[in-house]
């Protein structure tokens with residue numbers, strides 16, 4: 056998409072954050088928002104917000120702020136919110152089950168369409184409205200799915216990744232501690248709560264937030 060390719064990656068990463076907040080504002084019937092209000096809600100400084108929004112062609116007016124509807128329209132297009140992206144979840148354990156219960160469709164058009172597990176006790180169940188299939192049936196079932204969430208034990212991650220690649224999956228959200236190897240055209244986002252927690256504590260210690268008088 057032309058508009059999207061002009062947006063720096065750091066800005067693109069903040070899009071879902073902005074989208075979620077603005078969507079809530081619209082639900083509450085608000086038609087405009089100031090960069091200060093946004094900044095407080097999404098915890099991004101207002102100079103960054105103004106710069107980000109200038110890439111979207113949204114110029115805030117002094118004393119008026121930004122037009123919520125315009126921004127949402129832009130974000131929907133950029134994030135492909137008008138089109139549903141189907142996602143599969145692999146590994147219906149503690150973490151996987153929690154994700155299935157969380158309703159992703161509330162704020163955008165990303166849907167966990169199916170889940171897979173190797174445990175026969177889990178196969179055949181429906182969790183949070185999502186059917187759980189046997190991992191042996193992956194190739195047969197997964198045809199229109201574009202992305203996968205990996206919540207299997209780390210030791211299983213690479214083998215499953217290879218099967219996902221063979222099935223045409225081009226994005227993986229990897230919650231396992233394993234560093235998976237993928238071809239260049241496949242995007243992997245690795246989420247490690249231990250690293251995130253360490254980083255939070257580091258910032259709390261070294262960059263304490265100042266309270267304005």
Ligand SMILES: NC(=O)c1ccc[n+]([C@@H]2O[C@H](COP(=O)([O-])OP(=O)(O)OC[C@H]3O[C@@H](n4cnc5c(N)ncnc54)[C@H](O)[C@@H]3O)[C@@H](O)[C@H]2O)c1
Pocket residue numbers: 145146147148149150151171172173174177190205206207208209211215229230231232246247248249
């Ligand atoms: N990223 C994080 O912050 C974070 C936090 C907690 C756990 N984890 C990781 O997430 C993963 C899941 O954690 P959990 O606590 O839910 O574990 P869990 O043991 O509860 O769940 C793992 C599930 O994967 C299934 N499974 C095993 N082998 C499989 C295979 N070959 N194919 C399909 N399914 C298979 C199991 O039957 C089980 O249901 C682990 O790798 C764990 O280290 C990550």
